Amino acid sequence: MVSLKALRAVKVTPGLAARLALLPFRRVKNPCIYCPGICLASCPTYTATGNVLLSPLGYSRFKEVAAKNCLKCWRCSFECPLGFQLPETYSPEPAKPRLHSLKPGETVLVADLELDAPYAEKLAEALGTGLALVSGVAARYSEGRPLDAGATKKLVKRLGGAEALVAASPEVSHALGVDFFALHLAELGVKISYEGPVHVPCLLKPVEEKLLKALEEAGVKATEVDDESCIKQGVKKGYLYLCPRAAALGATTIYDLASTQELRGAAKVK
Numbered sequence: 001m002v003s004l005k006a007l008r009a010v011k012v013t014p015g016l017a018a019r020l021a022l023l024p025f026r027r028v029k030n031p032c033i034y035c036p037g038i039c040l041a042s043c044p045t046y047t048a049t050g051n052v053l054l055s056p057l058g059y060s061r062f063k064e065v066a067a068k069n070c071l072k073c074w075r076c077s078f079e080c081p082l083g084f085q086l087p088e089t090y091s092p093e094p095a096k097p098r099l100h101s102l103k104p105g106e107t108v109l110v111a112d113l114e115l116d117a118p119y120a121e122k123l124a125e126a127l128g129t130g131l132a133l134v135s136g137v138a139a140r141y142s143e144g145r146p147l148d149a150g151a152t153k154k155l156v157k158r159l160g161g162a163e164a165l166v167a168a169s170p171e172v173s174h175a176l177g178v179d180f181f182a183l184h185l186a187e188l189g190v191k192i193s194y195e196g197p198v199h200v201p202c203l204l205k206p207v208e209e210k211l212l213k214a215l216e217e218a219g220v221k222a223t224e225v226d227d228e229s230c231i232k233q234g235v236k237k238g239y240l241y242l243c244p245r246a247a248a249l250g251a252t253t254i255y256d257l258a259s260t261q262e263l264r265g266a267a268k269v270k
Protein backbone atom coordinates (compact mmCIF):
# COMPACT_ATOMS: atom_id res chain seq x y z
CA MET A 1 0.00 0.00 0.00
CA VAL A 2 1.28 3.50 -0.80
CA SER A 3 2.47 5.22 2.40
CA LEU A 4 1.42 8.68 3.58
CA LYS A 5 5.05 9.75 3.27
CA ALA A 6 5.02 8.88 -0.42
CA LEU A 7 1.70 10.60 -1.05
CA ARG A 8 2.93 13.75 0.67
CA ALA A 9 6.03 13.75 -1.56
CA VAL A 10 3.98 13.86 -4.77
CA LYS A 11 0.74 15.67 -5.50
CA VAL A 12 -1.61 12.99 -6.78
CA THR A 13 -4.12 14.91 -8.88
CA PRO A 14 -7.32 13.27 -10.23
CA GLY A 15 -5.73 13.37 -13.72
CA LEU A 16 -2.63 11.54 -12.52
CA ALA A 17 -4.71 8.99 -10.61
CA ALA A 18 -6.76 8.27 -13.76
CA ARG A 19 -3.59 7.96 -15.89
CA LEU A 20 -2.05 5.50 -13.41
CA ALA A 21 -5.28 3.51 -13.13
CA LEU A 22 -5.29 2.98 -16.92
CA LEU A 23 -1.65 1.91 -17.18
CA PRO A 24 -2.19 -1.82 -16.49
CA PHE A 25 -4.52 -1.96 -19.50
CA ARG A 26 -2.01 -0.37 -21.87
CA ARG A 27 0.69 -3.07 -21.68
CA VAL A 28 3.18 -0.39 -20.65
CA LYS A 29 6.60 -1.92 -19.99
CA ASN A 30 8.01 1.04 -18.06
CA PRO A 31 5.35 2.93 -16.08
CA CYS A 32 8.03 5.19 -14.58
CA ILE A 33 7.90 7.09 -17.88
CA TYR A 34 4.34 8.15 -16.97
CA CYS A 35 4.61 8.40 -13.18
CA PRO A 36 6.04 11.56 -11.56
CA GLY A 37 7.82 9.56 -8.87
CA ILE A 38 5.31 8.52 -6.20
CA CYS A 39 7.96 6.26 -4.66
CA LEU A 40 10.78 8.84 -4.55
CA ALA A 41 10.64 9.43 -0.78
CA SER A 42 11.28 5.71 -0.17
CA CYS A 43 14.47 5.54 -2.27
CA PRO A 44 17.62 5.68 -0.10
CA THR A 45 19.93 6.87 -2.91
CA TYR A 46 17.54 9.71 -3.75
CA THR A 47 16.96 10.80 -0.14
CA ALA A 48 20.72 10.72 0.49
CA THR A 49 21.60 12.86 -2.54
CA GLY A 50 18.47 14.72 -3.69
CA ASN A 51 19.59 13.79 -7.23
CA VAL A 52 16.69 12.60 -9.45
CA LEU A 53 19.15 10.66 -11.62
CA LEU A 54 19.81 8.51 -8.54
CA SER A 55 16.11 7.79 -8.02
CA PRO A 56 13.63 5.34 -9.59
CA LEU A 57 12.90 7.99 -12.25
CA GLY A 58 16.57 8.13 -13.21
CA TYR A 59 17.18 4.39 -12.89
CA SER A 60 14.17 3.50 -15.06
CA ARG A 61 15.54 5.62 -17.90
CA PHE A 62 19.28 5.04 -17.58
CA LYS A 63 19.95 1.34 -16.93
CA GLU A 64 23.74 1.76 -16.79
CA VAL A 65 23.34 4.32 -13.98
CA ALA A 66 20.93 1.93 -12.26
CA ALA A 67 23.21 -1.09 -12.54
CA LYS A 68 25.92 0.85 -10.72
CA ASN A 69 23.97 2.97 -8.22
CA CYS A 70 20.57 1.39 -7.46
CA LEU A 71 20.83 -0.63 -4.25
CA LYS A 72 18.24 -3.18 -5.46
CA CYS A 73 16.62 -2.72 -2.05
CA TRP A 74 13.09 -2.95 -3.54
CA ARG A 75 11.70 -0.16 -1.32
CA CYS A 76 10.31 1.65 -4.39
CA SER A 77 8.35 -1.41 -5.53
CA PHE A 78 6.51 -1.58 -2.18
CA GLU A 79 5.36 2.04 -2.64
CA CYS A 80 4.55 1.86 -6.35
CA PRO A 81 0.77 1.96 -6.89
CA LEU A 82 1.30 -0.26 -9.95
CA GLY A 83 3.55 -2.71 -8.13
CA PHE A 84 6.24 -2.10 -10.78
CA GLN A 85 9.29 -4.22 -9.96
CA LEU A 86 11.87 -1.74 -11.19
CA PRO A 87 14.88 -3.32 -9.38
CA GLU A 88 14.68 -6.44 -11.53
CA THR A 89 14.57 -4.68 -14.89
CA TYR A 90 18.25 -3.84 -15.24
CA SER A 91 19.27 -7.03 -17.03
CA PRO A 92 17.23 -8.91 -19.65
CA GLU A 93 18.61 -12.31 -18.65
CA PRO A 94 16.47 -14.07 -16.00
CA ALA A 95 18.22 -15.81 -13.10
CA LYS A 96 17.14 -19.43 -12.60
CA PRO A 97 17.01 -20.56 -8.97
CA ARG A 98 18.08 -24.19 -8.58
CA LEU A 99 18.36 -26.69 -5.77
CA HIS A 100 21.96 -27.43 -4.82
CA SER A 101 21.48 -29.75 -1.82
CA LEU A 102 18.70 -30.81 0.54
CA LYS A 103 18.82 -32.17 4.08
CA PRO A 104 15.17 -33.05 4.79
CA GLY A 105 13.28 -32.04 7.91
CA GLU A 106 9.75 -31.27 9.07
CA THR A 107 10.68 -27.62 8.67
CA VAL A 108 13.36 -26.76 6.13
CA LEU A 109 15.53 -23.63 6.32
CA VAL A 110 16.29 -22.35 2.80
CA ALA A 111 19.48 -20.46 2.05
CA ASP A 112 21.30 -19.23 -1.05
CA LEU A 113 24.87 -20.42 -1.62
CA GLU A 114 26.13 -16.92 -2.41
CA LEU A 115 24.19 -15.09 0.30
CA ASP A 116 23.71 -16.85 3.57
CA ALA A 117 24.80 -20.51 3.44
CA PRO A 118 27.37 -20.35 6.31
CA TYR A 119 24.84 -18.70 8.68
CA ALA A 120 22.07 -21.07 7.63
CA GLU A 121 24.23 -24.15 8.25
CA LYS A 122 24.90 -23.01 11.85
CA LEU A 123 21.26 -22.07 12.39
CA ALA A 124 19.80 -25.29 10.97
CA GLU A 125 22.05 -27.30 13.24
CA ALA A 126 21.11 -25.26 16.32
CA LEU A 127 17.38 -25.37 15.49
CA GLY A 128 17.28 -29.00 14.37
CA THR A 129 15.65 -28.14 11.06
CA GLY A 130 16.36 -29.45 7.56
CA LEU A 131 18.47 -27.33 5.24
CA ALA A 132 18.08 -26.56 1.54
CA LEU A 133 20.89 -24.78 -0.26
CA VAL A 134 19.86 -23.12 -3.50
CA SER A 135 21.62 -21.00 -6.11
CA GLY A 136 20.49 -18.18 -8.39
CA VAL A 137 18.64 -15.96 -5.89
CA ALA A 138 21.50 -13.56 -5.14
CA ALA A 139 21.71 -12.29 -8.74
CA ARG A 140 18.30 -10.66 -8.44
CA TYR A 141 19.50 -8.45 -5.56
CA SER A 142 23.05 -7.81 -6.76
CA GLU A 143 22.61 -7.50 -10.53
CA GLY A 144 18.95 -6.51 -10.85
CA ARG A 145 18.01 -9.59 -12.90
CA PRO A 146 14.44 -10.92 -13.00
CA LEU A 147 13.79 -14.40 -11.61
CA ASP A 148 12.60 -17.08 -13.97
CA ALA A 149 9.03 -17.65 -12.75
CA GLY A 150 8.84 -21.29 -13.91
CA ALA A 151 12.14 -22.27 -12.28
CA THR A 152 11.12 -20.52 -9.03
CA LYS A 153 7.77 -22.32 -8.87
CA LYS A 154 9.40 -25.66 -9.64
CA LEU A 155 11.99 -25.15 -6.90
CA VAL A 156 9.42 -24.27 -4.21
CA LYS A 157 7.35 -27.31 -5.24
CA ARG A 158 10.42 -29.55 -5.10
CA LEU A 159 11.15 -28.30 -1.58
CA GLY A 160 7.72 -29.41 -0.40
CA GLY A 161 5.68 -26.19 -0.61
CA ALA A 162 6.06 -22.79 1.08
CA GLU A 163 4.27 -23.90 4.32
CA ALA A 164 7.08 -26.24 5.32
CA LEU A 165 9.85 -23.75 4.53
CA VAL A 166 11.50 -20.82 6.28
CA ALA A 167 14.03 -18.54 4.63
CA ALA A 168 17.41 -17.83 6.20
CA SER A 169 17.69 -14.37 4.62
CA PRO A 170 15.35 -11.56 3.56
CA GLU A 171 16.45 -12.11 -0.07
CA VAL A 172 15.48 -15.80 -0.13
CA SER A 173 12.20 -14.96 1.63
CA HIS A 174 11.35 -12.26 -0.94
CA ALA A 175 12.44 -14.30 -3.98
CA LEU A 176 10.71 -17.58 -3.12
CA GLY A 177 7.66 -16.20 -1.27
CA VAL A 178 8.67 -18.05 1.90
CA ASP A 179 8.46 -16.56 5.42
CA PHE A 180 11.71 -15.21 6.91
CA PHE A 181 12.72 -17.49 9.79
CA ALA A 182 12.59 -14.68 12.37
CA LEU A 183 8.81 -14.46 11.85
CA HIS A 184 8.61 -17.89 13.50
CA LEU A 185 11.16 -17.57 16.32
CA ALA A 186 8.69 -18.70 18.99
CA GLU A 187 7.59 -21.79 17.00
CA LEU A 188 11.24 -22.62 16.31
CA GLY A 189 11.87 -22.48 20.06
CA VAL A 190 14.32 -19.58 19.92
CA LYS A 191 14.78 -17.23 22.89
CA ILE A 192 16.89 -14.14 22.31
CA SER A 193 18.12 -11.96 25.11
CA TYR A 194 18.75 -8.55 23.54
CA GLU A 195 17.87 -4.98 24.42
CA GLY A 196 18.81 -2.18 22.03
CA PRO A 197 18.14 -0.70 18.60
CA VAL A 198 16.99 -2.95 15.74
CA HIS A 199 17.28 -2.54 11.96
CA VAL A 200 14.41 -3.74 9.74
CA PRO A 201 15.67 -5.11 6.38
CA CYS A 202 14.37 -3.30 3.28
CA LEU A 203 12.87 -6.49 1.84
CA LEU A 204 10.89 -7.12 5.04
CA LYS A 205 9.21 -3.69 5.10
CA PRO A 206 5.82 -5.17 4.10
CA VAL A 207 5.87 -7.46 7.20
CA GLU A 208 7.55 -5.01 9.59
CA GLU A 209 4.80 -5.06 12.23
CA LYS A 210 4.63 -8.86 12.30
CA LEU A 211 8.42 -9.11 12.42
CA LEU A 212 8.78 -6.72 15.39
CA LYS A 213 6.07 -8.64 17.24
CA ALA A 214 7.84 -11.95 16.60
CA LEU A 215 11.14 -10.51 17.81
CA GLU A 216 9.46 -9.16 20.94
CA GLU A 217 7.87 -12.54 21.68
CA ALA A 218 11.31 -14.16 21.40
CA GLY A 219 12.73 -11.73 23.99
CA VAL A 220 14.11 -8.87 21.87
CA LYS A 221 13.46 -5.47 23.46
CA ALA A 222 13.74 -2.97 20.61
CA THR A 223 14.55 0.46 22.06
CA GLU A 224 14.65 2.03 18.60
CA VAL A 225 13.73 0.83 15.10
CA ASP A 226 15.52 1.86 11.91
CA ASP A 227 13.28 0.97 8.98
CA GLU A 228 14.60 3.56 6.55
CA SER A 229 18.25 2.81 5.87
CA CYS A 230 19.72 0.06 3.68
CA ILE A 231 22.75 -1.90 4.84
CA LYS A 232 24.25 -1.52 1.36
CA GLN A 233 24.92 2.08 2.46
CA GLY A 234 26.66 0.89 5.65
CA VAL A 235 25.68 -0.32 9.14
CA LYS A 236 25.13 1.62 12.36
CA LYS A 237 27.09 0.77 15.48
CA GLY A 238 25.17 -0.92 18.28
CA TYR A 239 22.18 -2.05 16.15
CA LEU A 240 20.89 -5.60 15.81
CA TYR A 241 20.72 -6.58 12.12
CA LEU A 242 18.65 -9.30 10.44
CA CYS A 243 20.53 -9.36 7.12
CA PRO A 244 23.36 -11.91 6.76
CA ARG A 245 25.33 -9.36 4.71
CA ALA A 246 25.54 -7.13 7.81
CA ALA A 247 27.82 -9.66 9.53
CA ALA A 248 30.52 -9.03 6.91
CA LEU A 249 30.29 -5.33 7.81
CA GLY A 250 31.02 -6.05 11.48
CA ALA A 251 27.45 -5.72 12.79
CA THR A 252 25.77 -7.88 15.46
CA THR A 253 23.26 -10.12 13.73
CA ILE A 254 20.34 -12.29 14.76
CA TYR A 255 22.25 -15.30 13.35
CA ASP A 256 24.92 -15.00 16.04
CA LEU A 257 22.32 -14.59 18.78
CA ALA A 258 19.82 -17.22 17.58
CA SER A 259 22.41 -19.96 17.16
CA THR A 260 24.34 -19.37 20.37
CA GLN A 261 21.62 -18.50 22.88
CA GLU A 262 19.34 -20.90 24.72
CA LEU A 263 17.25 -23.03 22.33
CA ARG A 264 14.33 -25.06 23.55
CA GLY A 265 14.40 -27.47 20.62
CA ALA A 266 12.95 -27.19 17.15
CA ALA A 267 9.25 -27.29 16.44
CA LYS A 268 7.44 -27.50 13.13
CA VAL A 269 6.55 -24.11 11.70
CA LYS A 270 2.79 -23.99 11.13
Ligand code: SF4
Pocket residue numbers: 031032033035036037038039040056057060076077079080081082083084086
Ligand atom coordinates in the same frame (compact mmCIF):
# COMPACT_ATOMS: atom_id res chain seq x y z
S1 SF4 B 1 8.41 2.62 -9.54
FE1 SF4 B 1 6.21 3.07 -9.60
S2 SF4 B 1 5.91 4.80 -8.16
FE2 SF4 B 1 8.14 4.66 -8.61
S3 SF4 B 1 8.44 6.13 -10.29
FE3 SF4 B 1 8.10 4.08 -11.22
S4 SF4 B 1 5.88 3.96 -11.62
FE4 SF4 B 1 6.24 5.67 -10.18
Ligand code: SF4
Pocket residue numbers: 042043044045046055056059069070071072073074075076077086087
Ligand atom coordinates in the same frame (compact mmCIF):
# COMPACT_ATOMS: atom_id res chain seq x y z
S1 SF4 C 1 15.60 -0.45 -5.45
FE1 SF4 C 1 16.05 0.94 -3.75
S2 SF4 C 1 17.76 2.22 -4.46
FE2 SF4 C 1 16.87 1.21 -6.28
S3 SF4 C 1 15.38 2.68 -7.09
FE3 SF4 C 1 14.26 1.31 -5.71
S4 SF4 C 1 14.26 2.34 -3.71
FE4 SF4 C 1 15.87 3.31 -4.98
